[in-house]
Amino acid sequence: xxxxxxxxxxxxxxxxxxxxxxxxxxxxxxxxxxxxxxxxxxxxxxxxxxxxxxxxxxxxxxxxxxxxxxxxxxxxxxxxxxxxxxxxxxxxxxxxxxxxxxxxxxxxxxxxxxxxxxxxxxxxxxxxxxxxxxxxxxxxxxxxxxxxxxxxxxxxxxxxxxxxxxxxxxxxxxxxxxxxxxxxxxxxxxxxxxxxxxxxxxxxxxxxxxxxxxxxxxxxxxxxxxxxxxxxxxxxxxxxxxxxxxxxxxxxxxxxxxxxxxxxxxxxxxxxxxxxxxxxxxxxxxxxxxxxxxxxxxxxxxxxxxxxxxxxxxxxxxxxxxxxxxxxxxxxxxxxxxxxxxxxxxxxxxxxxxxxxxxxxxxxxxxxxxxxxxxxxxxxxxxxxxxxxx
Amino acid sequence: xxxxxxxxxxxxxxxxxxxxxxxxxxxxxxxxxxxxxxxxxxxxxxxxxxxxxxxxxxxxxxxxxxxxxxxxxxxxxxxxxxxxxxxxxxxxxxxxxxxxxxxxxxxxxxxxxxxxxxxxxxxxxxxxxxxxxxxxxxxxxxxxxxxxxxxxxxxxxxxxxxxxxxxxxxxxxxxxxxxxxxxxxxxxxxxxxxxxxxxxxxxxxxxxxxxxxxxxxxxxxxxxxxxxxxxxxxxxxxxxxxxxxxxxxxxxxxxxxxxxxxxxxxxxxxxxxxxxxxxxxxxxxxxxxxxxxxxxxxxxxxxxxxxxxxxxxxxxxxxxxxxxxxxxxxxxxxxxxxxxxxxxxxxxxxxxxxxxxxxxxxxxxxxxxxxxxxxxxxxxxxxx
Numbered sequence: 001x002x003x004x005x006x007x008x009x010x011x012x013x014x015x016x017x018x019x020x021x022x023x024x025x026x027x028x029x030x031x032x033x034x035x036x037x038x039x040x041x042x043x044x045x046x047x048x049x050x051x052x053x054x055x056x057x058x059x060x061x062x063x064x065x066x067x068x069x070x071x072x073x074x075x076x077x078x079x080x081x082x083x084x085x086x087x088x089x090x091x092x093x094x095x096x097x098x099x100x101x102x103x104x105x106x107x108x109x110x111x112x113x114x115x116x117x118x119x120x121x122x123x124x125x126x127x128x129x130x131x132x133x134x135x136x137x138x139x140x141x142x143x144x145x146x147x148x149x150x151x152x153x154x155x156x157x158x159x160x161x162x163x164x165x166x167x168x169x170x171x172x173x174x175x176x177x178x179x180x181x182x183x184x185x186x187x188x189x190x191x192x193x194x195x196x197x198x199x200x201x202x203x204x205x206x207x208x209x210x211x212x213x214x215x216x217x218x219x220x221x222x223x224x225x226x227x228x229x230x231x232x233x234x235x236x237x238x239x240x241x242x243x244x245x246x247x248x249x250x251x252x253x254x255x256x257x258x259x260x261x262x263x264x265x266x267x268x269x270x271x272x273x274x275x276x277x278x279x280x281x282x283x284x285x286x287x288x289x290x291x292x293x294x295x296x297x298x299x300x301x302x303x304x305x306x307x308x309x310x311x312x313x314x315x316x317x318x319x320x321x322x323x324x325x326x327x328x329x330x331x332x333x334x335x336x337x338x339x340x341x342x343x344x345x346x347x348x349x350x351x352x353x354x355x356x357x358x359x360x361x362x363x364x365x366x367x368x369x370x371x372x373x374x375x376x377x378x379x380x381x382x383x384x385x386x387x388x389x390x
Numbered sequence: 391x392x393x394x395x396x397x398x399x400x401x402x403x404x405x406x407x408x409x410x411x412x413x414x415x416x417x418x419x420x421x422x423x424x425x426x427x428x429x430x431x432x433x434x435x436x437x438x439x440x441x442x443x444x445x446x447x448x449x450x451x452x453x454x455x456x457x458x459x460x461x462x463x464x465x466x467x468x469x470x471x472x473x474x475x476x477x478x479x480x481x482x483x484x485x486x487x488x489x490x491x492x493x494x495x496x497x498x499x500x501x502x503x504x505x506x507x508x509x510x511x512x513x514x515x516x517x518x519x520x521x522x523x524x525x526x527x528x529x530x531x532x533x534x535x536x537x538x539x540x541x542x543x544x545x546x547x548x549x550x551x552x553x554x555x556x557x558x559x560x561x562x563x564x565x566x567x568x569x570x571x572x573x574x575x576x577x578x579x580x581x582x583x584x585x586x587x588x589x590x591x592x593x594x595x596x597x598x599x600x601x602x603x604x605x606x607x608x609x610x611x612x613x614x615x616x617x618x619x620x621x622x623x624x625x626x627x628x629x630x631x632x633x634x635x636x637x638x639x640x641x642x643x644x645x646x647x648x649x650x651x652x653x654x655x656x657x658x659x660x661x662x663x664x665x666x667x668x669x670x671x672x673x674x675x676x677x678x679x680x681x682x683x684x685x686x687x688x689x690x691x692x693x694x695x696x697x698x699x700x701x702x703x704x705x706x707x708x709x710x711x712x713x714x715x716x717x718x719x720x721x722x723x724x725x726x727x728x729x730x731x732x733x734x735x736x737x738x739x740x741x742x743x744x745x746x747x748x749x750x751x752x753x754x755x756x757x758x759x760x761x762x763x764x765x766x767x768x769x770x771x772x773x774x
Contacts (some may be wrong), residue, residue, distance in 0.1 A: 020687050028694035036706075084680045128733055131516040131519055138523040140566075145531065152538050152557075163545070177537070180536045181532050289598055306689060318424065327483020354481050
């Protein structure tokens with residue numbers, strides 16, 4: 001046991017001195033998860049869309065129409081509205097990305113509003129700003145629907161026999177009444193920092209690269225003769241393999257745990273209940289370590305091992321959903337993701353961070369990961385032993 | 391004579407790379423596979439946003455609302471069992487939004503009360519907000535029927551159900567007016583250029599390993615023993631990197647245009663962007679080669695650096711969908727300008743004049759990076 005620990009400690013110390021290993025295991029996952037968190041995070045100001053409503057005529061009628069339409073849209077807290085009469089300014093703001101879209105009630109709008117005809121509205125929007133474009137289109141739709149409501153009410157009530165002031169009163173009272181089918185907001189609380197999902201997601205991608213890099217160094221040592229020299233010592237081959245494996249898994253665990261600590265401290269990311277996160281991290285490291293080790297030590301050359309590790313990292317990360325926001329995989333890919341260890345691991349981390357689950361809720365992912373670790377690890381250790389002995 | 395020597399160096403490097411069997415997979419097949427996968431999942435092809443609807447299936451007006459969602463061109467309804475299930479699905483991102491129609495919805499409207507339909511969205515997610523607007527349009531349309539029925543009910547004393555039938559005769563031709571956002575461009579219109587830009591950089595950074603290898607093996611020093619000036623060696627290294635980046639970008643562009651139907655825009659403008667992009671990538675790769683000591687380091691550092699810069703520059707998601715701070719930072723890297731140029735060409739139908747700004751910024755990056763790379767490469771050639 002002492003020999004195993006000595007080999008593992010020596011190996012780990014050497015790996016931690018290597019700048020490439022440090023970058024792959026610690027710096028890169030932190031930088032990338034921080035970027036993903038910033039882009040999709042709750043601090044994402046893009047969701048706070050601002051649109052400009054330009055009232056070129058600026059009469060009581062057009063102002064009231066714009067008010068009514070905006071009220072009927074019940075835009076909620078995500079959208080803020082800039083009311084102006086200056087079309088040129090609105091255009092400049094759009095060009096400068098300070099508003100996402102603008103709608104302009106053209107001159108002559110008040111006449112059309114009074115006649116219950118479609119109001120001439122010009123939209124300035126871009127396909128690359130979908131939310132602003134959607135708000136602008138909803139404004140136009142709201143205006144059209146409002147005018148159509150007036151027409152429908154008049155036709156309906158007239159055919160029911162109403163006319164004159166009685167008809168007028170009935171139409172006006174129906175038009176100014178608050179909507180009977182109304183939206184009550186009920187948002188999903190966004191207290192969890194999205195980094196709780198993106199950080200483990202990135203950690204997993206770099207676990208693949210770290211294990212490839214670490215296992216690759218074993219092949220390099222074989223080439224330089226270190227392995228042969230170690231076998232001259234009175235320790236078994238099993239101890240060498242165990243020591244090396246332990247150091248690889250140690251580096252991976254340090255990588256994922258340090259990312260957990262760093263994102264929690266710096267960005268207040270919530271990965272979930274600590275004990276459950278720890279158990280899931282260990283299971284993830286074991287499963288991905290086994291797979292990475294198997295792929296790397298199966299290669300004949302260092303270059304082959306490097307390519308195989310990078311290829312597996314990319315393909316598994318794509319299949320498992322590591323590069324995408326939660327829930328964005330189509331149903332078929334969601335099923336395929338469960339063939340990969342990272343797919344199961346992400347499922348567990350999502351349960352912990354987004355659903356607020358505990359250890360009991362991630363027992364299935366943990367169980368599957370451990371099973372994968374045992375099965376694939378068995379094959380991997382056999383090949384690793386042969387690689388060390390060669 | 392110097393040009394001949396440069397040509398020989400370039401041809402030798404190209405021969406060495408062409409013997410690399412993994413190259414076609416990593417530089418051509420993998421990027422196209424990723425383009426295909428990402429485009430299929432996130433394509434801009436006018437996919438409807440999935441919205442969960444929790445309602446009593448026997449409630450008549452709730453059923454009408456569901457039918458209204460089915461007619462929408464923006465959202466696609468899916469029944470969910472309960473509000474709790476809907477919340478979990480929205481939180482996990484499986485549903486863009488959810489609509490909770492309360493029990494006794496029809497009874498409430500029949501009795502003259504309001505029907506408060508709750509919409510569950512995820513704040514901070516722009517697709518959620520988009521779905522919320524479409525749900526609002528369907529609800530507004532449903533409101534019209536009820537308002538018209540109530541007006542008839544009040545004016546004539548007709549019972550609500552009969553008034554609703556009568557009202558619907560008048561309202562049946564009224565749509566929800568929410569125009570279908572018919573997108574003429576291919577669903578891969580964003581994915582194809584973003585992967586092109588992303589992989590042009592990653593490839594250039596990774597292939598800089600060849601320059602490091604030449605330096606480590608002493609090949610560069612041996613060439614210096616011949617009457618070849620250091621400047622010619624450096625220029626040959628840069629031209630090789632440029633040609634590799636240009637070749638890969640052109641292949642990806644062709645794949646995007648031929649297999650995925652992306653209309654990149656006027657050929658001259660597209661060629662200008664490709665050349666500028668290849669120049670910047672080549673210079674960045676050559677610069678990396680002067681900072682790393684071993685080829686393995688170039689291979690290991692290249693992808694994370696390329697991915698991080700790609701994320702910043704809008705290769706993973708549109709810069710339009712991030713906040714102003716991150717958008718500003720995105721334009722501090724060349725990828726941001728390359729994406730701007732492609733977006734203007736593809737989405738805004740711009741010509742060469744319309745991309746003068748982004749193209750100028752890319753060329754400025756190219757000049758600075760080439761100057762830096764040349765100085766450092768020259769030093770590394772002369773003083774290894």
